[in-house]
Amino acid sequence: MTKYVVMTGGVVSGIGKGITAASLGTLLKSRGYKVTLQKFDPYFNVDSSHLSPYQHGEVFVTDDGSETDLVIGHYERFINDNLDWRSDITSGRIYRKVIDNEREGKYDGSTVQIVPHITDEIRNQLLKFDDDTIVIVDVGGTVGDIECTPFLEAFKQLNVLAGENNVAYVHVSYVPFIEMSGEQKTKPTQHSVKELQNVGIQPDVIVCRSDYPLELGSKKKMAAFCNVYPDCIIENLTNDRILEIPLKLEAAGFATAVLRKLKLEDREADLTEWKEVVRRAYSLKKTKQAKIAIVGKYVEMHDAYISLYESLKYAAIDLRLTFKLDWISSDKLTDGENLKGYDGIILPAGFGERGFDGTLTAAETARKNNIPCLMIGLGAQAGAIEFARNVAGLSDANSVEFGETDCPLVCGGTTPFKKGNHLTTIKRGSVLAKAYGSSIGMRHRHRYEINAKYADVLVKSGLSISGMSDDGFIDAFELPSNKFHVGVTFRPEFNSKVGHPDKLISLFLSSAAKDVAETKD
Numbered sequence: 001m002t003k004y005v006v007m008t009g010g011v012v013s014g015i016g017k018g019i020t021a022a023s024l025g026t027l028l029k030s031r032g033y034k035v036t037l038q039k040f041d042p043y044f045n046v047d048s049s050h051l052s053p054y055q056h057g058e059v060f061v062t063d064d065g066s067e068t069d070l071v072i073g074h075y076e077r078f079i080n081d082n083l084d085w086r087s088d089i090t091s092g093r094i095y096r097k098v099i100d101n102e103r104e105g106k107y108d109g110s111t112v113q114i115v116p117h118i119t120d121e122i123r124n125q126l127l128k129f130d131d132d133t134i135v136i137v138d139v140g141g142t143v144g145d146i147e148c149t150p151f152l153e154a155f156k157q158l159n160v161l162a163g164e165n166n167v168a169y170v171h172v173s174y175v176p177f178i179e180m181s182g183e184q185k186t187k188p189t190q191h192s193v194k195e196l197q198n199v200g201i202q203p204d205v206i207v208c209r210s211d212y213p214l215e216l217g218s219k220k221k222m223a224a225f226c227n228v229y230p231d232c233i234i235e236n237l238t239n240d241r242i243l244e245i246p247l248k249l250e251a252a253g254f255a256t257a258v259l260r261k262l263k264l265e266d267r268e269a270d271l272t273e274w275k276e277v278v279r280r281a282y283s284l285k286k287t288k289q290a291k292i293a294i295v296g297k298y299v300e301m302h303d304a305y306i307s308l309y310e311s312l313k314y315a316a317i318d319l320r321l322t323f324k325l326d327w328i329s330s331d332k333l334t335d336g337e338n339l340k341g342y343d344g345i346i347l348p349a350g351f352g353e354r355g356f357d358g359t360l361t362a363a364e365t366a367r368k369n370n371i372p373c374l375m376i377g378l379g380a381q382a383g384a385i386e387f388a389r390n391v392a393g394l395s396d397a398n399s400v401e402f403g404e405t406d407c408p409l410v411c412g413g414t415t416p417f418k419k420g421n422h423l424t425t426i427k428r429g430s431v432l433a434k435a436y437g438s439s440i441g442m443r444h445r446h447r448y449e450i451n452a453k454y455a456d457v458l459v460k461s462g463l464s465i466s467g468m469s470d471d472g473f474i475d476a477f478e479l480p481s482n483k484f485h486v487g488v489t490f491r492p493e494f495n496s497k498v499g500h501p502d503k504l505i506s507l508f509l510s511s512a513a514k515d516v517a518e519t520k521d
């Protein structure tokens with residue numbers, strides 16, 4: 001029987017509901033339960049493919065090529081599993097399905113309405129399993145939002161339809177502290193629970209995000225007014241060490257409270273590996289460090305590169321080193337002088353011509369000064385074009401993404417867009433082979449490809465083609481004369497999990513790292 005944990009958000013957004021849901025996944029999995037997560041987002045975009053990184057941060061790509069909300073990346077990293085499109089359901093997807101059904105005459109002439117057609121379709125999208133798998137359902141938005149209502153209505157009915165022992169309702173709320181009066185305030189939580197009760201959902205567990213420890217009085221008040229057991233009021237203290245959050249929530253009894261409601265055994269959690277990662281991350285003294293520059297287009301919005309940041313973090317933890325990150329706008333980079341002070345440079349994925357000249361400059365600076373450089377997606381296309389123009393004598397080399405060119409070093413692909421997991425065959429003896437062996441399936445998200453027609457001339461000039469796609473394009477290249485100068489069209493950052501960093505990112509960081517004493521500050 002599938003068990004569901006429906007998680008709603010209250011009071012304000014941005015209080016870490018996604019990380020709370022992912023953490024619950026970690027805690028249940030550590031007890032040997034099978035777990036998966038699904039996000040139900042109220043917005044009408046069908047998926048994240050057209051969403052601007054400035055508004056929603058990174059578009060996370062799953063193995064099946066779905067373009068999802070960045071929280072899916074957190075889920076994958078926290079439960080160490082690969083998810084797919086079913087983990088990112090939006091109102092757009094639901095309404096489109098219902099309208100398509102109506103057009104196909106599937107509703108037998110009945111009037112199509114929010115209840116039951118939309119609410120039924122919402123529940124149709126819930127994953128179902130034959131065994132005791134726990135599905136954590138993260139409902140986007142905040143209770144009281146107009147767009148949220150159909151989701152709440154749909155999940156309210158779950159209690160009856162799936163059976164009350166098979167559903168736990170968790171409300172994630174915020175408990176502010178008013179500095180002037182020195183008081184912790186539970187009223188916003190009480191109101192948001194009332195709002196939830198108005199639609200018929202009685203929370204079983206309330207996770208209270210708070211900047212200060214929850215006072216006993218606050219806990220008692222919330223338990224009484226919100227009608228929950230006192231040990232189901234779970235403290236979630238503000239903590240920028242996000243890897244610590246599952247451990248704190250474990251200590252607060254979060255998973256225990258949820259399992260009790262689901263009538264599942266509260267087995268002992270095996271968090272040994274997770275604790276070791278946390279110890280290495282926050283307690284272990286580091287002897288090496290690296291000063292890294294990310295030269296990208298969306299650098300004002302760090303969430304646009306969240307997977308890249310997290311994957312660097314996991315690699316650094318594994319290598320026991322620290323890294324300092326500077327975000328440099330490719331748009332503003334006119335000469336590479338500033339970059340010479342860095343131990344490593346990353347040119348991340350991106351779209352469009354703005355900032356491309358800056359990216360070329362960064363690639364050239366890294367190559368000429370033997371600064372370890374990891375180039376991803378558009379960054380790799382820039383690295384290839386820079387090398388073609390400045391070393392291989394192909395002065396007109398360019399990408400067709402920016403218009404017609406006589407030398408389409410980056411050309412149109414055979415598919416309009418390559419998304420999701422695709423195979424790369426790797427050259428023996430390369431840095432890439434050191435990371436991944438003879439082949440690797442990695443996630444892609446790009447429209448243009450590095451043209452294999454130019455492989456010979458690039459190779460003659462010293463570049464090594466270290467990865468080829470099965471449809472005949474250059475997936476990876478590297479410069480053997482440099483310490484680390486590697487370009488990959490795929491996205492290694494999407495394959496990192498907590499405690500299991502991506503190997504190429506680890507190789508990059510270790511080639512950039514210096515002993516603490518040596519590092520430039």
Ligand code: GLN
Nearest residue numbers: 349350377378446447448
């Ligand atoms: N804009 C480029 C393309 O579509 C690169 C995309 C990316 O960085 N993955 O091919």
